[in-house]
Amino acid sequence: MDLDGLRADLEQVVRESDATIALLNAEAAEEDQDIVEDDAAEAADFTESDREEALVDAAEARRTEALEALARMDGGTYGVCVDCGTQIPEARLEFRPEAARCVEDQEKFEDAEG
Numbered sequence: 001m002d003l004d005g006l007r008a009d010l011e012q013v014v015r016e017s018d019a020t021i022a023l024l025n026a027e028a029a030e031e032d033q034d035i036v037e038d039d040a041a042e043a044a045d046f047t048e049s050d051r052e053e054a055l056v057d058a059a060e061a062r063r064t065e066a067l068e069a070l071a072r073m074d075g076g077t078y079g080v081c082v083d084c085g086t087q088i089p090e091a092r093l094e095f096r097p098e099a100a101r102c103v104e105d106q107e108k109f110e111d112a113e114g
């Protein structure tokens, strides 16, 4: 397994997520300064900030997953499913280097989360 390549991918995910979060937060801060008096515009603005909040949440979640994967790499447990302990297929790690679980356990985990 190309751990150095995967580590570089994970570091890239962290950097990209940081940039996304910073950009969205900067946009949100700008919008907060606009005083909107028109109701329709305000409603649209609310939807927009909801969407941005969802994007920030997604970027933060991905960043956390990538950091956890880097920590597992340092601890020597990278590439092993955190739930069942089986080796995660290399193809899956290349596609999703931050993956903490085998496909089966990831599905169970996501079902449990709702």
Ligand SMILES: [Zn+2]
Binding pocket: 081, 082, 083, 084, 085, 086, 101, 102, 103, 104, 105
């Ligand atoms: Zn598993």
